Amino acid sequence: MKTAAITGTIACIAFAAAAVAQSNLDASPVQPDYVAVTQALDKNGKPVDPTVTITHHDGMFLSETLRDGTKSIGFGPASNDPVLRWSRQADGQITFLELLLRDRKPDAAKTETPQPLAEVSTVAGERCRWRETASKSPSPGTFIAREQTCVTDDGIVIETRLLAPNDVPIYHTRLTSLDRRAIAPAEIDPPSEILTAEFWLRPIRSxxxxxxxxxxxxxxxxxxxxxxxxxxxxxxxxxxxxxxxxxxxxxxxxxxxxxxxxxxxxxxxxxxxxxxxxxxxxxxxxxxxxxxxxxxxxxxxxxxxxxxxxxxxxxxxxxxxxxxxxxxxxxxxxxxxxxxxxxxxxxxxxxxxxxxxxxxxxxxxxxxxxxxxxxxxx
CATH class of the missing domain: 2.50.20 (outer membrane lipoprotein receptor (LolB), chain A)
Incomplete structure (x- = not known):
């Protein structure tokens, strides 16, 4: 994994961690509906912005990240591809939308597979087991960045960390609260009005x-x-x-x-x-x-x-x-x-x-x- 490829927003990281949990962990049962709040941590483990709320229902995830008054929202299936993202300003205005469908071709040399670790943790009252994913056969001039996730028995990601070769976290998120409850579809559905060309092309002024x-x-x-x-x-x-x-x-x-x-x-x-x-x-x-x-x-x-x-x-x-x-x-x-x-x-x-x-x-x-x-x- 190249250095450039591991940079990005905590919002995308948190969304991806939640989304890949079920698709990568074949032994896990179907995830229940839930609302999880996770906190970004610095390299010393201290809380930093942002806080991310992840809502799951029937294989679909909604992540909400608040930073500097702007809420970035991600929506997509457990495969994390494709994904819909939009941004909402502090006054409620939605000012940005992206739909992205990637053309991913299998590459056996770069396939990532999770491996179980012996480590077990308890975070916010939730017991989880650690797994690690590392890219295979890195290209010359690159390094292996190891992604570790701690997952509950019912497939919910509790903690995520991406480690550099010296084991310093490049990013780190940890659960602060988890509510397993029934989620109504309306709680995760994107606003229908933003899914039209008319919304974005409506003249602002003459x-x-x-x-x-x-x-x-x-x-x-x-x-x-x-x-x-x-x-x-x-x-x-x-x-x-x-x-x-x-x-x-x-x-x-x-x-x-x-x-x-x-x-x-x-x-x-x-x-x-x-x-x-x-x-x-x-x-x-x-x-x-x-x-x-x-x-x-x-x-x-x-x-x-x-x-x-x-x-x-x-x-x-x-x-x-x-x-x-x-x-x-x-x-x-x-x-x-x-x-x-x-x-x-x-x-x-x-x-x-x-x-x-x-x-x-x-x-x-x-x-x-x-x-x-x-x-x-x-």
């Missing part, structure tokens, strides 16, 4: 039209057949990219409000991110990758229309975005680079026409929990 930024509809292609479709209805933008391998990426965003939805599907990997700004206007997610606009001093004509080349990501070392823009901002050529790849796109059609926000659409299944392997909201 904006006057900008004559210098007319509506447009543009299709661009590469020589290999990949396509990008761009729509603009100021200040809203739509970008749909389809590649020869079947991958699709769609982004709808408001450049003035840090608001929008990003959706990507490639093979078995699927990810949806949605965000709205907080009351102070701060962004929960950056949709626009533009970092500046510097003229490259070059011009050309595409489909009879003249355009000038600009660097829209100046100063960025590992990625680039250069566009040939008309006077009113229509991109007729794109030169996108990153991951040692360069993708030139050229417009095959463009129109300045009225564009409705309703034309900027996601696939029908984008917010369908069934498509993400999650149960429907009850």
């Amino acid at each position: 904006h006057n039209a900008d004559p210098s930024q007319p509506d447009f509809d543009i299709t661009l292609e590469t020589v290999s057949g990949s396509t990008i479709r761009l729509l603009r209805h100021y200040p809203w933008h739509y970008r749909e990219q389809r590649d020869g391998g079947g991958s699709v990426s769609i982004k709808i965003w408001n450049r003035l409000e840090a608001q929008g939805i990003s959706y990507r599907q490639a093979g078995g990997h699927r990810r949806l991110t949605a965000a709205r700004p907080t009351d102070d206007g701060s962004a929960s997610f950056k949709f626009d990758e533009t970092t500046g606009k510097i003229s490259l001093g070059k011009a050309e004509a595409v489909l009879g229309e003249s355009c000038e080349w600009f660097d829209l990501m100046p100063g960025v070392q590992d990625a680039g975005n250069r566009e040939c823009l008309t006077r009113d901002g229509l991109p007729l050529k794109l030169d996108i680079s990153g991951m040692n790849l360069a993708l030139p796109y050229t417009a095959t059609s463009f129109r300045r026409r009225a564009v409705a926000l309703s034309e900027m659409r996601l696939p029908a299944e984008a917010f369908s929990l069934d498509e993400w392997g999650l149960p429907a909201v009850r």
Whole structure:
């Protein structure tokens, strides 16, 4: 396990620890419904933020982590894949959502299997047995990080610690209270309103039209057949990219409000991110990758229309975005680079026409929990 792979929030750690308990421990009985409160600890065992509340019902977990007034919530099955996450501000606003379905391929060299330890503990009145999981055959330049979990006889994780080679905890969580009780589905179901595009794309305020930024509809292609479709209805933008391998990426965003939805599907990997700004206007997610606009001093004509080349990501070392823009901002050529790849796109059609926000659409299944392997909201 690489060092970078073991960093992350305590919220994700606590959720994963609870979720993998049943899937990894085949000898354990079916977990009962319960509510567990766990506390993060520093390397000396002293309590630190955050406190995480984990609610389990019928194989589904809800974790709630409060930090700096923001509550981060995770929801998913015992397999921990896929998972739905969202954030709720102190005033109750939900400003961020993520759905993630990973394309995991079996790798025998990296399979993790739990091994029982002789250690037994009693935490908050609950007796548990320790198990340890370590990655097999680490790659050169990496180290084995050992994850240990203390699990009750009915499969509930009581304590979790990830240990560096010197046995110093990289993270450590411990139960503070446990309530085995019947959990109603409504206690763990996500809010139904956040599972719609309308919730995230509802205009926050009205904006006057900008004559210098007319509506447009543009299709661009590469020589290999990949396509990008761009729509603009100021200040809203739509970008749909389809590649020869079947991958699709769609982004709808408001450049003035840090608001929008990003959706990507490639093979078995699927990810949806949605965000709205907080009351102070701060962004929960950056949709626009533009970092500046510097003229490259070059011009050309595409489909009879003249355009000038600009660097829209100046100063960025590992990625680039250069566009040939008309006077009113229509991109007729794109030169996108990153991951040692360069993708030139050229417009095959463009129109300045009225564009409705309703034309900027996601696939029908984008917010369908069934498509993400999650149960429907009850």
